[in-house]
Amino acid sequence: MKLRKNALVGIAVAATAVFGLAACGSNSNTGSAASGSAAAGGGITVYNAQHESLTKEWIDAFTAETGIKVTVRQGSDTEMSNQIIQEGEASPADVFLTENSPAMTQVENAGLFADVDKATVEQVPAEFRPSTGKWTGIAARSTVLVYDKNKISEDKLPKSMLDLANPEWKGKWAASPTGADFQAIVSALLELKGEAATDAWLAGMKENFKAYKGNSTAMKAVNAGEVDAALIYHYYYYGDQADTGENSNNVTPYYFKNQDPGAFLSVSGGGVLKSSKNAADAQAFLKFITGKQGQEILKNGTSFEYPVGSQVEANKALVPIKDLEAPTVDPAKLNSTQVTDLMTKAGLL
């Protein structure tokens, strides 16, 4: 029996060795594919909630220009803001990019952002960034109702986004309630009309709408005739039109305008984490994407989001920002936590 025991010790040693090897294997693996964020000067890590393809365009141009390597972790807005808050000082992230501003505000309120470099701030007009200077707008997107012309005549279109909660819209419109995009629209509604009105609208929405996963899927459903209209952001339409149009040829975009909550223009944000060990490179990245070269990627690339900085014009295909008649909303006041709570309460999440 004693002999056997020794043998077992042997297995234990072997097991530990394999564990050790496994650890080595996986370390070298992350080392090659992703430059670790811990090593200063070894590149930066971006927590990216923006579209992967857009950020990839930015990163490729940035790395070509500066030689700084960028590692991406992909997620969604409020998932990553909450993640960064939990990681706190130990966060591996150097830069945080979002699709919408509520998540930026959340990280800012937790006191985790460093000041954005002056040169970067100066590239972006005041309406597209918070007065605190803790983060900056990097792009913008407008709310839009895409609809099927054959099913809804122009005079039957809703005057306001709030009308979509009325009984006549039951079963007729789609949205992606789980996405940060839609939640940002709700946060604007909350800021503009208050909690009671938002609660009532969400209750009406739960009755009326059809849930899809993602804005592109919602638009595709309108295109395929599954549903009459969808409340999404503008660039899904223009992006698909510029591509094959196979998911948008039967839909028409409709802007609410008139400072309606449904005319909300959402600012995508970028910020540098206070805990970043590569702050200089991280600031350089933020400066690059809000600079002329970075913003021209928005104008000329495949994203069709609105540029916000360095006086770069929007893509010719888009309705100019000034014609959108968007309501004035202070991005710093958009509250994502309250929105998730309200939507959870309404049974949408």
Place this chain on the structure above:
Amino acid sequence: MSTVSLLAVLIALFSLVPLGYVAYMTVATGWDTAVELIFRPRVGELLLNTVLLTVITVPLCLVLGAGGAWLVERTTLRGHRWWAVALAAPLAIPAFVNSYSWVSAIPSLAGIWSGVLIATLSYFPLVYIPAAAALGRLDPAIEQSAASLGLGPWAVFFRVVLPQLRIALTGGALLVSLHLLAEYGAFAMIRFDTFTTAIMVQFQSTFNGTAGNMLASVLVFLCLILLLAEVKSRGTARYARIGSGAPAKATRLPLRHYQLPAQLSLAAVTVLAFGVPVWFVLKWLIAGGVEVWAADEFMPALLQTLLYGAVGAAVTTVVAFPMAYLAVRRPSWFSKLLELSNYVTSSLPGIVVGLAFVTVSIRAVPGIYQTAGVLIAAYVLLFLPRALVNLRSGLAQAPKELDEAAQSLGKAPLTSFVRVTLRLTAPAAAGGAALVFLAIVNELTATLLLSPNGTRTLATEFWSKSSEIDYTGAAPYALLMIVLSAPMTYLLFQQSKKVAGQ
């Protein structure tokens, strides 16, 4: 306590981390908040969806699985050798790839019936494989006795054959139900909400927020109920007998004019479960042309997947060893308890294990947060039983007397262990490792939550492309997952036959 017991205890304790997390979070949330978040209409909707899905899909899988197995094993079905493989083949198609293909075929697919369709087609082989194995092993003598006592062929099937399949069928049904509870990608793609998809949605909105944790605790509760139900439904009947001798070759029931309907229905099942997914993956591949194979995205994802699969499979097999050893060489209530703790954990959905590991590593052990080690550890917990089952049967066939004989002939204990026991167990270990590898290649939810920065696998890359409805871009990843899974599925099929002694 011996070293091996100590190791086994440590592993068992470690495997209780996810369960402990859910319990802790439920308590920490506080009674009032927990009640408010658990007893709300949304949870009711999810519960209804999940229960309906299970109640409809599981019987369908049982009918398809047991029926298919019976046709293949016990009737004069033409080409039954070929059909035997064809019915197991859908297992090589990950459920979310199946969903992707069906959505491209019928874009409006959504809701409960679509969920049932995808789930049944993806999971019925989980019933078919054990049922076929058990049928092949049945001694026809019992059936002959029944026939000689005056029962017709159908009565024999229902009163003699089916009861003997009970363990195989309840086991298969449990596996199917657990998959239904855990699946994320397949149901998210067809907009069918279950607990798992709802937890993922909460995760994307709040990271590890309270509402998500409470949904997870309801989900864990459902899993435990299933485990209990399976134990109960196994029944107490005794199936073994002493001196079974060498069973005669089973007689095959002549199908006669049922031959054509049988051929047609099997063909229909195969086309729906295997033909449709493969066809649409190929269709998108051709539509995408050469560009979709962009090497700078594709190769890293492939290499990462292979590496995680290989390392994960190796580690899981090594970790399973102490438990298998205890169970075979020193069976006791103690070893059974250890096994049970693992069994429970591995029945938990990947999303729960992912949530637990993210939170525990971020709060308690920040040093390992977002490292490959955490992801590997999650794989180990999720897939341990696959290695364990194989290792057990392998070890059981390696008598310890051989080991002792080697020692009496002068070999040192370690040498004799390595050269006798380990060598005899190696094929079984390899089989188990292959199954774990297959599972890791297709794993989505835990990988999404736990992968280190910059790490992409075939599954996550496929998911990110198909979520942006870039169906052509997703196709190469789908094809590769199928290609990697195919040999493993065949291996699993062969193995089930071997256990059955064929």
